[in-house]
Amino acid sequence: MNSITPSKNLQQLPPYLFSRINKLKLEAYQKKLDVIDLAMGNPDLPTDKTIVERLCETVREHPKTHRYPQAKGMPKFRKTVSDWFRKRFGVHLDPEKEILALIGSKEGVAHLCMSFLNPGDYTLVPDPAYPVYYNTTILSGGRVYLFPLEEKNNYLPDFAKIPQKIVNKSKIIFLNYPNNPTTAIVEDEKFFYEAIRFAKKNNLILCYDNAYSEITFDGYVAPSILQYEGAKDVAVEFHSFSKTFSMAGWRVGFVVGNEQIISQLEKFKSFIDYGVPTFIQLSAVKALLEYDNIVPEIRKIYQQRRDIMIKEFKKIGYEVPVPKATMYLWCKLPQKIVDEYGSLKFAEFLLKETGVAISPGVGFGPHGEGYFRLALVTANNRFHDVALRFKKIFLSVGVKLK
Numbered sequence: 321m322n323s324i325t326p327s328k329n330l331q332q333l334p335p336y337l338f339s340r341i342n343k344l345k346l347e348a349y350q351k352k353l354d355v356i357d358l359a360m361g362n363p364d365l366p367t368d369k370t371i372v373e374r375l376c377e378t379v380r381e382h383p384k385t386h387r388y389p390q391a392k393g394m395p396k397f398r399k400t401v402s403d404w405f406r407k408r409f410g411v412h413l414d415p416e417k418e419i420l421a422l423i424g425s426k427e428g429v430a431h432l433c434m435s436f437l438n439p440g441d442y443t444l445v446p447d448p449a450y451p452v453y454y455n456t457t458i459l460s461g462g463r464v465y466l467f468p469l470e471e472k473n474n475y476l477p478d479f480a481k482i483p484q485k486i487v488n489k490s491k492i493i494f495l496n497y498p499n500n501p502t503t504a505i506v507e508d509e510k511f512f513y514e515a516i517r518f519a520k521k522n523n524l525i526l527c528y529d530n531a532y533s534e535i536t537f538d539g540y541v542a543p544s545i546l547q548y549e550g551a552k553d554v555a556v557e558f559h560s561f562s563k564t565f566s567m568a569g570w571r572v573g574f575v576v577g578n579e580q581i582i583s584q585l586e587k588f589k590s591f592i593d594y595g596v597p598t599f600i601q602l603s604a605v606k607a608l609l610e611y612d613n614i615v616p617e618i619r620k621i622y623q624q625r626r627d628i629m630i631k632e633f634k635k636i637g638y639e640v641p642v643p644k645a646t647m648y649l650w651c652k653l654p655q656k657i658v659d660e661y662g663s664l665k666f667a668e669f670l671l672k673e674t675g676v677a678i679s680p681g682v683g684f685g686p687h688g689e690g691y692f693r694l695a696l697v698t699a700n701n702r703f704h705d706v707a708l709r710f711k712k713i714f715l716s717v718g719v720k721l722k
């Protein structure tokens with residue numbers, strides 16, 4: 321018997337769907353194709369130089385920051401998060417009990433599952449969604465119930481349609497608005513009260529992923545679920561510096577909200593990691609303090625890119641919806657392509673033939689089929705070319721453009 325067998329939980333996960341796209345991307349680079357990589361939500365904008373300078377100075381001048389960090393987040397980090405949260409959302413957070421630093425929000429979401437799931441417990445996961453909710457449930461020995469997010473319902477869930485038998489076996493529900501990948505936002509606050517009520521009634525942890533709360537356009541301001549009464553009884557909310565401050569590689573985020581949930585997550589993490597390096601925490605503090613000088617510019621750049629890409633698509637006769645938030649476009653594929661290719665094969669074909677990398681909708685769940693996600697992570701002058709390459713592929717397979 322081969323003793324090197326992965327755990328049953330790991331075996332349950334199919335090979336990462338995007339690894340196929342990544343392999344093709346590599347091949348395209350090797351073939352010296354002019355690759356335009358719009359597949360991952362990996363911000364191309366460099367981190368603001370005031371934050372970079374803060375990091376360099378801290379590492380150089382303060383050797384104490386080279387030691388193990390305070391895993392839950394140093395007091396200065398938690399106090400700054402608390403001040404920012406009050407200013408931004410009008411929500412008071414106790415820095416001692418209601419805030420925990422994370423090595424990126426992905427780490428926190430994964431460890432939340434591991435902290436709370438017993439074998440066979442369900443999580444309620446949107447379909448389509450950021451794949452981490454599904455994958456880390458499985459890695460924790462849990463089971464996933466996918467509830468659909470559909471265009472006809474503005475990509476909002478219908479809680480009443482989730483079978484009660486499943487709900488009774490569930491411990492966590494994941495929600496994420498502004499939404500990846502659909503770009504949907506919530507405009508009616510009734511939704512939040514409904515979500516809180518549903519979680520309370522069914523003893524669920526409400527895991528609200530607010531990774532895109534600051535990447536919003538046309539004056540739209542995204543809320544925190546913690547603004548709504550009763551949320552702290554059931555909810556934790558995840559925040560990330562990755563998109564807000566273009567700090568994806570720095571690996572820093574935080575979770576806020578219900579203190580019992582946070583204390584168990586902190587306990588779990590204490591067995592696994594040492595937290596965010598102190599010099600990164602101090603850089604993140606600087607980022608929050610400089611929020612007003614940094615974030616509006618980042619927002620402006622994504623909004624510009626959004627408008628240019630949509631205009632270029634329009635010019636080739638392809639219409640896509642205008643998102644109010646996130647750094648993505650969520651685009652419906654022409655029916656002919658859905659019928660003959662499906663989103664994965666189309667993404668592979670587009671990449672091989674033209675060097676444009678996008679994410680197939682099905683990579684985010686079965687209800688993502690028929691769509692693709694395009695991340696606005698390249699310079700303005702590339703979008704014209706992207707549209708032309710789409711046009712070439714659409715025409716080559718006989719799609720009729722307007």
Ligand SMILES: Cc1ncc(COP(=O)(O)O)c(C=O)c1O
Binds near residue numbers: 425426427529531573
């Ligand atoms: C919805 C959502 N949540 C969380 C994350 C992870 O963010 P972080 O870099 O903080 O781990 C992402 C990253 O793409 C995301 O799209």
